[in-house]
Amino acid sequence: MKNIVLLTGAGISAESGIKTFRDADGLWEGHDVMQVASPQGFAANPELVLDFYNQRRKQLLTVTPNKAHLAITELQKHFNVTVITQNVDDLHERAGNKNVLHLHGELLKARCTKKESDVIDCTKDLNLGDLSKNGKQLRPHIVWFGEEVPLLEKAAEITQTADILIIIGTSMQVYPAASLVHYVNNGTPIYFIDPKPSINQSDFNNLTIISKTAVNGLPTLVSSLIDTTL
Incomplete structure (x- = not known):
């Protein structure tokens, strides 16, 4: 075979x-991709980044x-x-x-900010204060620009x-x-x-x-x- x-x-x-961002001059849902898809963006405004992916996750569950x-x-x-x-x-x-x-990476998963191999399923909102088993903040399991x-x-x-x-x-x-x-x-x-x-x-x-x-x-x-x- x-x-x-x-x-x-x-x-x-x-x-x-x-929705994709490359059809909109680098804007993704109104955001510069570096604001929501880079380690620097997450460090500068983690709440914005987490909310952005929460919205993407909700949208994903509405399509087939x-x-x-x-x-x-x-x-x-x-x-x-x-x-x-x-x-x-x-x-x-x-x-x-x-x-x-x-x-x-995968939108329906999250990972520890310190230990990349610590990955869990994530089908609901991810917020500041949501911690991995190591006690560290969870982030979307996404490979961001620069990673x-x-x-x-x-x-x-x-x-x-x-x-x-x-x-x-x-x-x-x-x-x-x-x-x-x-x-x-x-x-x-x-x-x-x-x-x-x-x-x-x-x-x-x-x-x-x-x-x-x-x-x-x-x-x-x-x-x-x-x-x-x-």
Whole structure:
């Protein structure tokens, strides 16, 4: 059974109603991203940051997976599928996607401000005074700007195993996540699904560009790939 690796970004979640900041000149719900998505922002105004993610968490619980997420679940029936996502929502999991690696953390989890490995589930509001088992303030389990991406090495190892790579909902402009495409073996088929592709056919060998949204492009590609196994 072939290994298919998907690299997913904000575009796949946007079609479920999750708002992104890159479409708004660096503003996220009216905030500069460095105010709400950096260690410096948290140090300067932790209440603002906690409230910001509380609101994002509430919004997440009002949306549902879309046809692109569900197409991945269908793909799993015919291939070994791993999803490497830059998204912090749980829409992949709710759609039934089984092997999901969250590069940038998870919104429905919190972690100790002093011990990164101390992570707990968090489905409700997180406030000042909410402490980890070590007695330290809890913070969102999110990889903020300026912080290391601890799962990047594991993601690179997974990408190297890909017989097929599908990139969807991400501009491939944000590093280090964008570097993952360079770990596929030469000749590996790469599919890039985006309504406004940021890469060219000549950028990679064996690249197919599908200029559609996730919901419109992925189900069709999945059906085509499944047909090759029947």
